[in-house]
Amino acid sequence: MSSLVRSLGYDACVFASAEAFLTSPQLTETACLILDVQMPKMSGLDLQAELQARRSTIPVIFITAFPEEHIRRRAEAAGAIGFFGKPVDGHTIIRCLDEALSTRRTSA
Incomplete structure (x- = not known):
């Protein structure tokens, strides 16, 4: 996934865990998150909730092996x-990423 993002000309960082992201300097520089x-330890949904609790406006895209409706x-x-x-x-992710980043730009 990071290769796809980089091929579009964006910077991409990969983190070993949600906790690693939350303590990284990139937290305040992140324009979009692609999460499993x-x-x-902390699930992608838990990270999303933690970011909301911190009043973060980072757009989140989920990719999962278990796409359950609930x-x-x-x-x-x-x-x-x-x-x-x-x-x-990949084209689906590109469209979604473009939407997330354009939404972020217009709300900034």
Whole structure:
């Protein structure tokens, strides 16, 4: 996924965990997050909730091997820009990323 994002001319950082992201200097510089629902310790949904608690406006896109409808509804209710089951087509991610970044630019 990071290769796809970089091929579009964007910077991409990969983090070992949600906690690593939350303590990184990139937290305040991040324009969009692409998350898995299932991650060690803190899930993608938990990270999304933590960011909301911090009043973050970072757009979130979820990609998951387990695209269950109740999880999709929860993510989207919390403001996720996209929620996709694996494997996901690169063009789909590109469109969603473009939408997330244009939304971020117009709200900044």
